[in-house]
Amino acid sequence: MSSGYRFYERASKAYYSHPHLSKLLVVSTISGGGLLAFSESSPLRSTYAADVGDIKKKKVVVLGTGWAGTSFLKSLKDPSYEVQVVSPRNYFAFTPLLPSVTNGTVEARSIVEPIRSIVKKKKFDVQFREAECYKIDTQNKKVYCKSTQESNLGGSEEFTVDYDYLVIAMGARSNTFNTPGVVEHAHFLKEIEDARRIRRTVIDCFERAGLPSVSEEERKKILHFVVVGGGPTGVEFAAELHDFVIEDLAKLYPTLKEHVKITLLEAGDHILNMFDKRITQFAEDKFQRDGINLKVGSMVTKVSETEISTKERDTGKTVSIPYGMVVWSTGIGTRPVVTDFMKQIGQTNRRVLATDEWLRVEGCDSIYALGDCATINQRKVMEDISAIFNKADKNNTGRLKVDDFKEVINDICERYPQVEIHLKRKQLRNFVHLLKNSQGEDELDIEKFKLALTEVDTQMKNLPATAQVAAQQGAYLAECFNRMKICETYPEGPLRFRGTGRHRFHPFRYKHLGQFAPLGGEQTAAELPGDWVSIGHSTQWLWYSVYASKLVSWRTRVLVVSDWGRRFIFGRDSSRI
Amino acid sequence: MSSGYRFYERASKAYYSHPHLSKLLVVSTISGGGLLAFSESSPLRSTYAADVGDIKKKKVVVLGTGWAGTSFLKSLKDPSYEVQVVSPRNYFAFTPLLPSVTNGTVEARSIVEPIRSIVKKKKFDVQFREAECYKIDTQNKKVYCKSTQESNLGGSEEFTVDYDYLVIAMGARSNTFNTPGVVEHAHFLKEIEDARRIRRTVIDCFERAGLPSVSEEERKKILHFVVVGGGPTGVEFAAELHDFVIEDLAKLYPTLKEHVKITLLEAGDHILNMFDKRITQFAEDKFQRDGINLKVGSMVTKVSETEISTKERDTGKTVSIPYGMVVWSTGIGTRPVVTDFMKQIGQTNRRVLATDEWLRVEGCDSIYALGDCATINQRKVMEDISAIFNKADKNNTGRLKVDDFKEVINDICERYPQVEIHLKRKQLRNFVHLLKNSQGEDELDIEKFKLALTEVDTQMKNLPATAQVAAQQGAYLAECFNRMKICETYPEGPLRFRGTGRHRFHPFRYKHLGQFAPLGGEQTAAELPGDWVSIGHSTQWLWYSVYASKLVSWRTRVLVVSDWGRRFIFGRDSSRI
Known part of the structure; x- marks a missing residue:
């Protein structure tokens, strides 16, 4: 292979993976001289397009238009695919603002973006x-x-769609843990429609409580709002509801204010238990000051039409409380279609769809799963320990010096991210230190190697079911699809310890950018990368600006920010529509 | 009665009817000297308030929060009433913008104002x-x-409300003329919820038509939108839908554009038949240019799940056309509760509740009806012709000179507004000319008087069922309530021709401020007072500014104007929520 050709190939690779580099390329190739023919991007592109025209386009089917699906769609750039997106919702919803929709801090329409607006901007075939x-x-x-x-329009239309690659991003459904009466009587907070229904119901409760024939006792019942689940959504909803009552409804229904009660039920010991303890403490204190009735160690056993029953951990007794509205926000469960699919592919004893680190569904060919419907089954170091050792032991001596690992260290750390977490936790500088540290020797055999890495796998944690994870997975997978051809020739992933060569792609790595917990009254708590915790008014402004910048389009950005402005000026609307 | 006391009474009267005069009053009384004690408004007010405290407050019950009810509530100022408003909707909706809501030119929430926000601003007791x-x-x-x-929250609560005065402003319902299938399969366009449902259905039709299993024929059916009724609402909806398809949906569903068909069915000869002929012509031409399929003389006989059947006047044949969505906008009918009430009070052979010129329900005491649920039964001159003659004939001579009428002319014109319309039509300067003209003589007896006025009653027309009429009636009635006490002592209405003294209040007089017909594509036609007709882009801007200024509160004004701005910038949203 001539060096000229190789240069072309490399340039082409760089060009496709970084299209914004094309201008830079032109300059460098001109200065290089002789290769001027390759310096223009249009002939390159047309050659490529001709290639694409010749071969049959691969069919990519994306199921779902939530965070994962939309992020995948937005990041997919390679025109050599024919994409079909199937979803019961023709829009993407910016779900972190759902609790704000429940009482009109922002409008439902402001946080949605039609999928077809995103599709329209694509330069290639998307249906x-x-x-x-x-x-x-x-x-x-x-x-x-x-x-x-x-x-x-008659019954429902049915059709089938063929795929070459299938991307499952269907999300999850609310989990009732089979608690009786939840589906019938409680509200969920997962979809836009849920949020709107909650908003109508809150107003309904206030209007009904204001009728002259309603008894004092009945009034108290109607104005008792119960939130089940002390996670970020439940906490934010309770806080937003409290703000809505205090800031707006108290003025419009002055006689009812004193009867309003908001109860937050949490089965565990603390609310926001995935956050830093300081945040939990602050939230619990704030709720107490606000008069939100927080009950921890309280497990809901049944929801009837008029009462919610809980089992109290402290006393072991079952208590029934009358309520006006229950909002259920305890976690997520698997959709029936995903459960069926799992049975079909033999993943029967799992809660959610398991994928490998490249988001490929285990036991399937060409099927990917991301977002809330899937979880990454991180490979354990111990499963591959002999293979790793052998890979480093090029000469099959059975004994290796620590320095011999140098060549494969990066690959180990990439393939098994738990290693790096372990190092950080033990405050070790690098892998070599880990090996040295445990042995004190400079040479080790397989047994000693195993010993050194025993604890490593305990650091494995599933990723949380958040928008952030789903969005990053979508973007990651699209990038893999964009680079599919190039990476087949030039694999860029870590060494295959159990096989030969390298993995095509780098495995997915989640980058945690922090997490917010809005607590009402312009107070927000945030856990930022590097164990930073920030609480208060300034965090609320940080929250505003981060959320405004994260919104999917300029349209939604303007709408949400103007909704916030409207709320500051006019308050929230209490019309029952 | 001392002149000082009379001055106080007059000042007080003027003060209460025109509170903004209080400053002016202070100045004039100070310059008058001696009456300084009355010059401050606070002692006046407190005396008045004490009066009110002593007597039991009169209970006013208002049924409905549409144009009439809300306008009444907003204009009512006298704190000596205890007001209860009963309505199934806790908001006022600015209905002229409903067609714009059907496709997202403005948002539903922008055109509603919570009744409780209006109630909150009242200085007296309103529930x-x-x-x-x-x-x-x-x-x-x-x-x-x-x-x-x-x-x-269990079954429905029931309660009763006592009243001293009842204001019926319940509006009307859509009239199906008992056409089979309309209630089941067609959409109406009267309430906010209707507009939202239409919006969802339009998107549903487009999404469904885009599915791969749908046949070409089926696709055409699904994208056939039928509007029944060529009144302003139907025409505006058809025009708005056309804009929505052309400006927004064509870009998002590029393959479907050619299949879209909008049909407007009108049973009469022309659309917009209550407007000037030039407007009708312009609208019909514009629709033809736009490709909106306009069928006049087409009477709908049946709506089935998939087809709409019409009888064509020209051919006498019945035609059935498949459709995707039907919007029914043919006129209004009476609500069941009003029909029951009419039976109860003996108004059995009427279509709507009849009131006199003071909006009092005929045959009832202390019950008023206004807006679309009522019509004013204008008294005929011929019914009272002898009484009028006698009133003018002070000396009972049986013969009167034309000049003798001078004293009662104003009262006649006020009590019987048809007289003035007749004069205008005949291009006569005043009533005296009418009498002179027909006879040529200067003296007339009762028979000649009758002859002169024969044609007058033919000029009587019912007021149209529009927001403008309802709003003016509401404001008028509230003003009567505000001045109830003063006008009992100092009646200000016309002479009672059949009795003695004067009527308490001036009768209601409708002032027509013009009418708009938005025709899509930034084109609006307007009929303005004085037979002016204006059509085109500039009228659209007039429409924008008039509607913006008429909106009920600053909040709705800002929201609607910003919705227009959003639409200009981002287009309409096509998310199915």
């Missing part, structure tokens, strides 16, 4: 189908879909 | 009840109400 996938046929590489429109 | 009145008991002066909240 959107508003339908629900109800079955995946891995044998024939087909998904079965049915329409979800409500209008009087 | 709002979100409930529906289902029965009026005139014997015991009670209205029966039931709650309308949807939540799982």
Whole structure:
């Protein structure tokens, strides 16, 4: 292979992975002289396009338009795919603002972006189908879909879509833990429609409590709002509801204010238990000051039409409390279609769909799963320990010096991220130190090597089911698809310890950018990267600015910011619409 | 009665009817000297307040929060009433913008104002009840109400409200003329919820038409939008829908554009038949240019789940057309509770509740009706012709000179507004000319008088069922209530021709301020007072500014104007929420 050709190939690779580099390339190749023919991007592109025209386009089917699906779609750039998106919702919703929608701090329409607006901007073939996938046929590489429109247009349309690659990003559903009466009587807070229904119900409760025929006792019941689940969503909703009552409804329904009661039920010991202890403490104190009735160690056993029953851990007794509205926000469960699919592919004893570190569904070919419907099954070091040792032991001596590992260290750390976490935790500078430290010797055999790495796998943690994870996974997978061809020739992932060569791609690595917990009254707590904790008014402004910048389009950005402005000036609207 | 006391009374009268005069009054009384004690407004007010405290407050019950009810509530200022408002909607909706809500030119929430925000600003006792009145008991002066909240709070609450004065402003419902299938399959366009449902359905139709399993024929059916009724609402909706398709949906659903068809069915000869002919012509031409399929002389006989059947006047044949969505906008009918009430009070052979010129329900004591649920039964001159003659004939001579009428002319013109319309039509300068003209003589007896006025009653027309009429009636009635006490002592209405003295109040007079017909594509037609007709872009801007200024509060004004701005910048949203 001539060096000229190799240069072309490298330039082409760089160009496709970093299209913004094309200008830079032009300059460098001109200065290099002789290779002027390759310096223009258009011939390159047209050659490429011709290639694409010749071969049949690969069909990519994306199921879902939540964080993962939309992020995948937005980041996908390679025109050599034919994409079909199937989702019962023809919009993407910026879910972190859902609690704000429940009482009109922002409007539902401000936090949604039509998928077709995103599709429209794509330079290649993307089709959107508003339908629900109800079955995946891995044998024939087909998904079965049915329409979800409500209008009087006859029964539901059914159709199938063929795929070469399937991206499952269907999210999750609310988890009731099979508690009786929850589905029938409680509100969830997962979809736009849920948030709107909650808003209407809150106003309904106030209007009803204001009727002259309602008894004092009944009034108290109607104005008792119960939130189940002390996670970020439940806490934020309780806080937002409290603000809505204090700032707006108290003025409009002055006689009812004293009857309002907000109760937050949490089965564990503390609310916000995934956050830093300082934040939990601050939130609990603030809720107490605000008069929000916080009950921890309180497990809901039943929801009837008028009462919610809880079992108190301290006393062991079951208590029933009358309520006006219950909002259920305890966690997520798997959608039936995903459960069916898991059975089909033999993942029967799992809670959610398991994928490898490249987001490929385990036991499947060409199927990827990301977001809340999936979890990454991180490979354990111990499973591959002999393979790793052998890879380093090039000469098959059975004994290795610590320095012999130098060549594979980076690959080990990339393939098994728990190693790095372990090092950080033990405050060790690098892998070599870990090996040295435990032995004190400079040479080790397989047994000693195992011993040194025993604890490493305990550092493995599942990623949280958050928007942040889903969005990063979507972008990651799209990038893999964009670089599929190039990486087949030039794999860029870590060494295959159990095989030969390298993995095609770097495995997915989650970068935690921090987490907010809005607590009402313009107070927000935040856990930022590097164990920083920030609480208060300034954090609220940080929250505003981060959320404004994260919004999916300029349209939603302007709408949400103007909604905030409206709320400051006019308050929230209490019309029952 | 001393002149000093009379001055006080007059000043007081002027003060209460024109509170903004108080400053002016102070100045004039100071310059008058001696009456300084009356010059301050606070002692006046406190005396008055004490008066009010002594007597029992009169209970006013207002049914409805539409244009009439809300306008009444906003204009009512006299604190000597205890007001209860009963309505199933806890908000006022600016209905002229409803067609714009159907496709997101403005948002539903921007055109509503919570009634409680209006109530909050009142300085006196106003209670709002979100409930529906289902029965009026005139014997015991009670209205029966039931709650309308949807939540799982048990059955509906029932209660009664006592009244001294009842203001019926319940509006009307859509009139289906008992056409089979309309209630089941068509959409109406009267309430906020209707507009939102239409918006969702339009998007549903587009999404469904985009599914791969839908046949070409089926696709055409789904994208066929039928509007029934060529009145201003139907025409505006058809125009707005056309804009939505052309400006927004065509870009998002590029393959579907060619299949879209909008049909407007009108049973009469022309659309917009209450407007000037030039406007009708312009609208019909514009629709033809836009490709909106306009069918006049087409009477809908049946709506099935998939087809709409019409009888064509020209051919006499019945035609059935498949459709995706039907919007029914043909006129208004009476609500069941009003029909029941009419039976109860003996108004059995009428279409709507009849009132006199002071908006009092005929045959009832202390019950008023206004807006779309009522019509003013204008008294005919011929009914009272002898009484009028006698009133002018002070000396009972049986013969009167034309000049003798001078004293009662104003009263006649006020009591019988048809007289003035007749004069204008005949291009006569005044009533004296009418009498002179027909006879040529200067003296007339009762028979000649009758002859002169024969044609006058033909000029009587019912007021249109518009927001403008309802709003003016509400404000008028509130002003009567505000001045009830003063006008009992100092009646200000016309002479009672059949009795003695004067009527307490001036009768209601509608002032027509013009009418708009938005035709899409930034084109609006307007009929302005004085037979002016204006059509085009500039009228659209007039429409924008008039509607912005008419909106009920600063909040709605800002919201609607910013919605317009958003639409200009970002287009309409197509998310199915």
